[in-house]
Amino acid sequence: MKLPARSRRPARPQSDGKREQIAAAALRVMLQKGVFDITTRKIAAEAEISVATLHYHFNDKEEIIFSVMENFVSQYRSRLNDALGDSTDLPQRIEVLIHFVCSEIRRAPAEQILLQEMSLYMLRHPEGQDLARAKDEHFQDLYASAFSQLVEDTPEAQQKLRALSNLIYTSLVGLFNQWLATQDDPLFARSADNLIIAAKAFAAAQGLSR
Structure with a gap:
């Protein structure tokens, strides 16, 4: 399953599992609060990383x-x-x-x-x-x-x-x-x-x- 080209970001080198960590945190937040109420700040807090680190690995929510x-x-x-x-x-x-x-x-x-x-x-x-x-x-x-x-x-x-x-x-x-x-x-x-x-x-x- 691939992102449409305009939404796809090239893979970051040496991700060290950060994308997976962020996605897992996002899932926990969404299961608790739903999709419409989540923010990148809430996801970053759940993943115990900075918002800047989150945006290094993902363009947006x-x-x-x-x-x-x-x-x-x-x-x-x-x-x-x-x-x-x-x-x-x-x-x-x-x-x-x-x-x-x-x-x-x-x-x-x-x-x-x-x-x-x-x-x-x-x-x-x-x-x-x-x-x-x-x-x-x-x-x-x-x-x-x-x-x-x-x-x-x-x-x-x-x-x-x-x-x-x-x-x-x-x-x-x-x-x-x-x-x-x-x-x-x-x-x-x-x-x-x-x-x-x-x-x-x-x-x-x-x-x-x-």
Whole structure:
């Protein structure tokens, strides 16, 4: 997951783990206070460094937020790959993916809320809109990568795969918001099962299985 070019800073030599330290501190602050109320001063205080040191490693708060998001996605990808295992069946992978995301929502709802807040924050700031788009595209890419080896490597098949990933991604966002509002676990489970049925039917109708 890469920052848009205009927001990317070349890596500092001899960082000595400072970027990771700052990103970890930012995550703790955001989980406590939300995205909209954090400042670089609060992040620096949590990281026990000066504001000048923070700005040596990051341009601004938006770049720190994106770094936290990158860490989220990297860990998410690793857990998803473990969940998928060696399955070579597309319908099974669809089911595993959706169940995995639902389990992540239940495991750490505060982190999922934070991801939503990050998107809203970026969309409210003109300089962050490219970051919001990059985050959205990356999650769809992540879902598509779970299926890519099971689909023909042709432009038409890849376009259909992208549509399947978009269906799953946007539906899961809706399921998450509904669950947050209702805390209705049985409804959440039924909705997830319905999404699995719909996604499998879409994949079959598009002829996506090799």
